[in-house]
Amino acid sequence: MRRAFPSADDRLLAQLNAPPDLSEGLHSLAYWHQRRQRLAWYRLGARREAMRMILRWEHRVRHAMLSQRGVPISVRTSAALLVARTRLQRWGRRAAIAVMALVAATLMATPAIAAVALLAHLL
Numbered sequence: 001m002r003r004a005f006p007s008a009d010d011r012l013l014a015q016l017n018a019p020p021d022l023s024e025g026l027h028s029l030a031y032w033h034q035r036r037q038r039l040a041w042y043r044l045g046a047r048r049e050a051m052r053m054i055l056r057w058e059h060r061v062r063h064a065m066l067s068q069r070g071v072p073i074s075v076r077t078s079a080a081l082l083v084a085r086t087r088l089q090r091w092g093r094r095a096a097i098a099v100m101a102l103v104a105a106t107l108m109a110t111p112a113i114a115a116v117a118l119l120a121h122l123l
Contacts, residue, residue, distance in 0.1 A: 019064035022071050026079050029057040033086070058083050 006014070019025070036050035065071075065079050 019067055020060055022061065022064045022068055022075055022079055025057060025061040025064050026075070026082060029054065029061055029082055029086075032057055033082075054086060058086060 020028070032050050032053045036047055036054065039047050039050065041047075061079050061083055065076055065083075
């Protein structure tokens with residue numbers, strides 16, 4: 001049986017599950033970006049935590065961008081640019097790793113292919 005008015009617990013849960021204010025989300029996302037950049041390369045656990053928080057705040061900011069009404073266009077634009085920049089950096093890094101792996105595989109395979117071709121030519 002459903003109640004006509006939600007209980008205090010239901011209201012609290014709805015408030016906690018609601019997306020954050022867009023400007024607060026932007027500040028948090030920018031904080032985690034800066035934190036990850038400031039951390040030393042050997043602080044792997046902290047860098048991993050920062051990356052997880054970046055992903056979580058990206059999701060929250062995207063949700064807030066779409067769900068909140070009455071937010072100024074400048075705030076929406078800065079949120080979209082921040083989320084897009086993060087995604088492009090991530091994909092750029094992955095593409096660079098893939099290209100380096102392809103070049104390394106080519107350089108490793110070239111002498112073997114040349115040796116096989118030379119042996120086939122001699123026989």
